[in-house]
Amino acid sequence: MSAPAIHCQSLVKRYGEKLAVAGIELTVDVGECFGLLGPNGAGKTTTVEMLEGLTEPDSGSVELFGVRWSNGRKRELQERIGVQLQDTHLADRLTVEEVLRLFRSFYRQGPSVAELMRELDLEAERKQYYQKLSGGQKQRVALGTALAGDPELLFLDEPTTGLDPRARQALWGSVRSFQQRGRSVLITTHYMEEAAVLCDRIAIMDQGQIIALGTPRSLVDGLGLVQFVEFETKQALDEAAVSALSAVETIARKGEGYRLRIDRSLSSLSAVLGELERQRVTPIGLSTHQATLDDVFLHLTGRVLKGAESEASAGAAP
């Protein structure tokens, strides 16, 4: 059996007093799309940079395709990986074609620049300066530079942060088609939705550690058979009476309203609604949904993921 695309053991990185990465174990198989999830500052980027050979770990080992990062074999590994760093700003006044050609020149083999532009739908922008591109186009160019060496393993660090939904969808398409050719991907994100769509397996990171690992499905199912009920109301609610219901696991205030975690059955839902009616409380904007990865994170850490909160405004970011 061939060596895994990524294998790391007891990876530790300290920045001064702060323990950025606290002993991470990770294996990503060839052909797998693996997601590292977590809030900002969880240690995702530091972890990825150690895997990319950009940052030296304080202790622990990293192997890509069974090869350790060492001075003698650095270039050999660099030929086999493609990297998109978090918010890299390429040269302002080079055109799309020139940037891709420059990066293509670093690799012994890979697609032609024309092929890259076709694949990433950048043909119309080929003569445009990088600085004139939209956020989505810039990210596609960045992805193009990562794909320039026809890599076996692709690292993507927060590739869709700040992109509008359409640009995000387009990027997902490119990543998927890359993976369909049997290549491996390691992606970091704080969008749970992105991880659920793209990744075969996910590790949730918090404070430098992996706190959960599995397929998106298994992580959600790990929460048990639950659903969430959310509503707002202008009237006073007797919270104690609601949480006394056997169907209700937890009740929490959320903004102007409430968020209930209840048993995943229709009768539980009608019990909650019955209680609201008994208290003569009119729910506004009542919604129910199945558990998501955001709920998994909330359940594991007791905190709401930052990315999930700002998701609605992400499209407006520059």
Next chain:
Amino acid sequence: MSRTDAPNPLEELVKARVREFLREPGYVFWVFGFPLLMAIGLGLAFRSKVPEPPRIVVTARVADETARALTSSPRLNVERQSRNDAERSLARTKVDLVVDQPDPHGPLVFELDTAQEKALLARAVTDDVLERAAGRRDSIAIDEQHVVKAGSRYVDFLLPGLIGMNLMGSSMWGIGYNLVQARKRKLLRRYAVTPMRRSHFLLSYFFSRSLFLVLELAVLIGFGRLVFHSHVQGSILALLVAAGLGASAFAAIGFLIGARLSSTEAAGGWMNFVQLPMWLLSGSFFSYERFPHWLKLPIRLLPLTAANDALRCIYNEAGALSSIPFELAVLSVWTLAGFVIAVRAFRWQ
């Protein structure tokens, strides 16, 4: 979809350097436009002028015939004034000499301040003009030869100084600032995860700077030739070698500034900190000979001074490389020391 007809990395890196530079209007102005403006401005302000003829006043009492003889000479600037006005003009040194004739049949009287050089000249010329009008003949034949010593005008002094300053500025911006900006934008990190050879990266700066060096020299020398008729007295090859060594020294300092900083503001500050003393001391615009004696050796150890002196020696005095060993040594030491430290200190992130 794998292909092996890959573009050449060194060629692509050099092209990227050159394009980045040429497409940044600010760079182009500071490297090419600004020195030319300086040359025009200073060259015009300090151009050597043909001396004005002496100014004299002939009072109303002087006989018309005498006055006519003086007025018609192109060697004098003559005005006729009343006796009183003439006195006043002389007192205010508006004129160099007053010609008076108190008695209509008596002798002419020259009034002048003999402490004034121009007054002495005015007297000699006025005297000569009058004597010639009265029929003086030269008893000795004298031929005049008019010479301007090549490379002795201010603009000849200025042009090599501008070349030196240009070498410094363009290396600072083209290397120091460029590196810091690339680091700030995490572009250096991005390069560091590719199999790009570090030597290619370094060489791309060497080649792009060399190319611009030739361009910058051509523009300034060509401009001096066309506009000021200023010529390189020594060999162009020697000038190129000296300029190349100067550029290397500044490149090394540029690398030093760009080795670690990741804030462009800090880079700008450091660049000014490094350049300002040299702008003032290194004699780009005016000779540093007027500084006190004890300051001269430190000044001569500055790279810009060494570059300026080396360029001037070749440009104006037709010197060879063998006549500027001190300057070449200073530049070599800066180059070597700068690169060694910069390479050790360099950070990709």
